[in-house]
Amino acid sequence: MKYLSGLLLLLALHSAQALERWQQDAYLVESFHQVALKREYQDKGQDHFNRWRQPVRIRLVNEVGDKPLQADVVKIQAAHLSHITGHSVTLVQDPAKANLTLVMTRRSQVTRWAKQLMGQSPSIQAALADGLCIANYVTDQEGAIRRASIIIPVDASRDQGRFLDCVAEELTQVMGLPNDSDAVFPSIFNDRSTDSFLTGLDYLLLKMAYHPALTPGMTQAEVDAALPAVLRSLKAQGDILQANRRVQEHSLKRWAGL
Numbered sequence: 001m002k003y004l005s006g007l008l009l010l011l012a013l014h015s016a017q018a019l020e021r022w023q024q025d026a027y028l029v030e031s032f033h034q035v036a037l038k039r040e041y042q043d044k045g046q047d048h049f050n051r052w053r054q055p056v057r058i059r060l061v062n063e064v065g066d067k068p069l070q071a072d073v074v075k076i077q078a079a080h081l082s083h084i085t086g087h088s089v090t091l092v093q094d095p096a097k098a099n100l101t102l103v104m105t106r107r108s109q110v111t112r113w114a115k116q117l118m119g120q121s122p123s124i125q126a127a128l129a130d131g132l133c134i135a136n137y138v139t140d141q142e143g144a145i146r147r148a149s150i151i152i153p154v155d156a157s158r159d160q161g162r163f164l165d166c167v168a169e170e171l172t173q174v175m176g177l178p179n180d181s182d183a184v185f186p187s188i189f190n191d192r193s194t195d196s197f198l199t200g201l202d203y204l205l206l207k208m209a210y211h212p213a214l215t216p217g218m219t220q221a222e223v224d225a226a227l228p229a230v231l232r233s234l235k236a237q238g239d240i241l242q243a244n245r246r247v248q249e250h251s252l253k254r255w256a257g258l
Contacts, residue, residue, distance in 0.1 A: 028205075035179045036176060048216075070154070077252050133153070135150040145176060165196045168252055203243050
């Protein structure tokens with residue numbers, strides 16, 4: 001019996017040690033702080049947690065490029081996000097029903113579209129100056145996302161080999177993970193990373209964001225109080241251990257044959 005107990009203990013210790021750094025509780029909590037509770041291009045370091053309450057309904061404005069292919073890419077990524085989060089993300093034909101506008105356009109038209117959809121705030125101007133693709137969202141008074149916009153310059157993103165990156169990253173960020181951080185790795189939220197598609201860590205961050213223990217409008221303190229239960233739930237379901245495999249289910253990467 002002592003031998004069996006010792007063997008089980010060794011197996012448990014080996015299992016814990018086999019986890020990657022990004023699968024550890026402390027790393028997941030800090031990564032969530034970085035991508036969900038901070039904001040690019042804003043002086044304010046911390047903000048309330050945001051996510052969608054309403055189903056996400058995407059209006060695709062396909063101005064240039066291979067329009068059928070681009071529509072397929074958006075559909076696949078939307079379905080992938082819905083599969084991970086359990087939250088409805090679909091394309092719609094009627095603009096009146098849409099709450100997310102995704103524009104595929106030329107680089108020369110990005111500023112015009114940004115002014116029309118996002119306004120001319122300093123943060124939008126900074127994003128235009130710094131980034132290739134651009135996205136933002138607007139929340140209600142409770143912190144729930146009510147409207148979002150994404151602009152992808154098809155010509156420039158294809159020239160740089162980043163078209164699929166842009167679709168994957170921007171659609172994921174407007175789900176409520178708006179910040180990029182070099183401290184989060186491996187992740188599409190890390191500008192220094194070579195990842196073009198959702199990683200196991202990104203999968204877990206999305207699962208955390210749409211766990212029922214979290215609600216829009218939470219402060220960091222409230223989020224931190226809820227995260228231990230969230231992580232216990234993810235462990236119990238095997239999501240943390242199997243993240244690298246599960247993130248590939250219905251993924252854009254698998255669809256692209258990569």
